[in-house]
Amino acid sequence: MSHHLHLPSQAIIREVGLRDGLQSIARVLPTAQKIEWIRAAHAAGQREIEVGSFVPARLLPQLADTAELVAFAQTLPGLIVSVLVPNLKGAEKAIDSGADAMIVPLSASHAHSLANLRKTPDEVVAEVAHIRAARDAAGSKIVIEGGVGTAFGCTIQGEVAESEVLRLMLALLDAGADRVSLADTVGYADPAMVSRLFEKARALVGDRLWCGHFHDTRGLGLANVYAALQTGVNRFDACLAGIGGCPHAPGASGNVSSEDLAYMLRSMKIDTGIDIDALLALRKQVAGWLDGEALHGTLWQAGLPKTLNDAPLAA
Amino acid sequence: MSHHLHLPSQAIIREVGLRDGLQSIARVLPTAQKIEWIRAAHAAGQREIEVGSFVPARLLPQLADTAELVAFAQTLPGLIVSVLVPNLKGAEKAIDSGADAMIVPLSASHAHSLANLRKTPDEVVAEVAHIRAARDAAGSKIVIEGGVGTAFGCTIQGEVAESEVLRLMLALLDAGADRVSLADTVGYADPAMVSRLFEKARALVGDRLWCGHFHDTRGLGLANVYAALQTGVNRFDACLAGIGGCPHAPGASGNVSSEDLAYMLRSMKIDTGIDIDALLALRKQVAGWLDGEALHGTLWQAGLPKTLNDAPLAA
Numbered sequence: 296m297s298h299h300l301h302l303p304s305q306a307i308i309r310e311v312g313l314r315d316g317l318q319s320i321a322r323v324l325p326t327a328q329k330i331e332w333i334r335a336a337h338a339a340g341q342r343e344i345e346v347g348s349f350v351p352a353r354l355l356p357q358l359a360d361t362a363e364l365v366a367f368a369q370t371l372p373g374l375i376v377s378v379l380v381p382n383l384k385g386a387e388k389a390i391d392s393g394a395d396a397m398i399v400p401l402s403a404s405h406a407h408s409l410a411n412l413r414k415t416p417d418e419v420v421a422e423v424a425h426i427r428a429a430r431d432a433a434g435s436k437i438v439i440e441g442g443v444g445t446a447f448g449c450t451i452q453g454e455v456a457e458s459e460v461l462r463l464m465l466a467l468l469d470a471g472a473d474r475v476s477l478a479d480t481v482g483y484a485d486p487a488m489v490s491r492l493f494e495k496a497r498a499l500v501g502d503r504l505w506c507g508h509f510h511d512t513r514g515l516g517l518a519n520v521y522a523a524l525q526t527g528v529n530r531f532d533a534c535l536a537g538i539g540g541c542p543h544a545p546g547a548s549g550n551v552s553s554e555d556l557a558y559m560l561r562s563m564k565i566d567t568g569i570d571i572d573a574l575l576a577l578r579k580q581v582a583g584w585l586d587g588e589a590l591h592g593t594l595w596q597a598g599l600p601k602t603l604n605d606a607p608l609a610a
Numbered sequence: 611m612s613h614h615l616h617l618p619s620q621a622i623i624r625e626v627g628l629r630d631g632l633q634s635i636a637r638v639l640p641t642a643q644k645i646e647w648i649r650a651a652h653a654a655g656q657r658e659i660e661v662g663s664f665v666p667a668r669l670l671p672q673l674a675d676t677a678e679l680v681a682f683a684q685t686l687p688g689l690i691v692s693v694l695v696p697n698l699k700g701a702e703k704a705i706d707s708g709a710d711a712m713i714v715p716l717s718a719s720h721a722h723s724l725a726n727l728r729k730t731p732d733e734v735v736a737e738v739a740h741i742r743a744a745r746d747a748a749g750s751k752i753v754i755e756g757g758v759g760t761a762f763g764c765t766i767q768g769e770v771a772e773s774e775v776l777r778l779m780l781a782l783l784d785a786g787a788d789r790v791s792l793a794d795t796v797g798y799a800d801p802a803m804v805s806r807l808f809e810k811a812r813a814l815v816g817d818r819l820w821c822g823h824f825h826d827t828r829g830l831g832l833a834n835v836y837a838a839l840q841t842g843v844n845r846f847d848a849c850l851a852g853i854g855g856c857p858h859a860p861g862a863s864g865n866v867s868s869e870d871l872a873y874m875l876r877s878m879k880i881d882t883g884i885d886i887d888a889l890l891a892l893r894k895q896v897a898g899w900l901d902g903e904a905l906h907g908t909l910w911q912a913g914l915p916k917t918l919n920d921a922p923l924a925a
Contacts, residue, residue: 369667448917483915513871514908518833555829562800593829600798602763
């Protein structure tokens, strides 16, 4: 049986380095550098960027300039601009900002949810209903994406039941989210788990399962993406240079690296629209700004295979 | 469709760190440390180890003690001891050594073959016929494995045709090899390529396709293993701490790391017999011996997931 024949022909890498990456790094990157990052990522062909988070600046000073970044990003043609919002207050800022989409994180692990969001998962579902009402009342077209985190287990609680992940995913949609994503927040997923959960989730909600979000904490990030691709999901979050990490796993890497993921997809002839050489040049620039921080990814060291450019993508 | 249901229930990680790893590192590890490595790897549950290579010591002084290592390794119960041999002369030494298996490398890239082995691929096939004759004449039971390298492309030649890889694989078996393996020598493979080639190879030769050998040069090593697993192949070469590399890609990593691979398989409930904690302890010891060398892998930093030991393997 030919598994590879089931792979999608196109995929989207949503750049979340400016949000998930930078929020894990203590230093505050100047707004001018973030703007240059967004500009260059767009020029390299990236078409979805999560530029920041509407959380109180005292909690995450690294992301305090999110509204300004949304405003700049919206000047770039064809760019879909998203932000993370933890609650109704953040959602109202997102609506005002003019972003195209907001991701509302929910942690399927009750323990993780209480520790990180100070709400139970079902309280987050209730908040999404308020967010939906606010969105509709404002006449805004901003898309609401429910992001189900710790979907493969949690460093505090341990096991997270698949049935609970699926229940919360459905509850988010029922509460008014337009779509959902599934996240391996702490790097516990393996390809078989991904295959199982994503197949079930797709069977339940189809294309409203929008995106996979994998951390590479234990080296399985790209294998997990491949497993998800086989279920038909073709949108993935990633961070340039794999920046970010997890406070519960010191030294561990963050999201899958955008450039390694772009290479894997391009090698498999899955079109992302990304110019990998341009993305590697941007990586070098960002690495300079983040001098001293832990960066990840492998492609930047080895370079593209000699064979890659011999294989043009079908139109 | 549930891809994960097709995964094998057991897998073997063949440790090749002492050969493929150490041959890429200039320093010569003392025999006593290698013996300790083999002893501890066996104690951690590893049951196949490639202990070295029968090549002239002036070419690879790092591996000059191979005969001694075979002799020690054969004292360990249940351990399958393999060596690499480049030619008949090496094969005769392997037969004399009492090793269980010898791997004869062949490069499917003609350019790589001439540069590295100073023979065409078909000359290597002819050499395997001589090796088979010598084995049979000696009344030895040593297994002959043909290792088809650069099976996914080559840094010198570029593309390597799938048809040529399959032709040479069949030619090796016709010439008297007992089994074959396929190697991504330079880290050019992606999961779709692996799926395609391994399916075709399995269709042609069944279980005589023995082993997959993946380098992690561009971060796709474990994704490639997962793709191969889905075709039914369940033996993989790996190096502790991912040591090794490629002279054509400075700074690039070597084989997939044994401990990360053991974790991925264990997480997917595929039995390898390996005690991962013991393997991580050995990694720490070997890392001490190789202080200053480039090591790889991610699990050693993040540690095992809290959920892993909650999921005992079925007997």
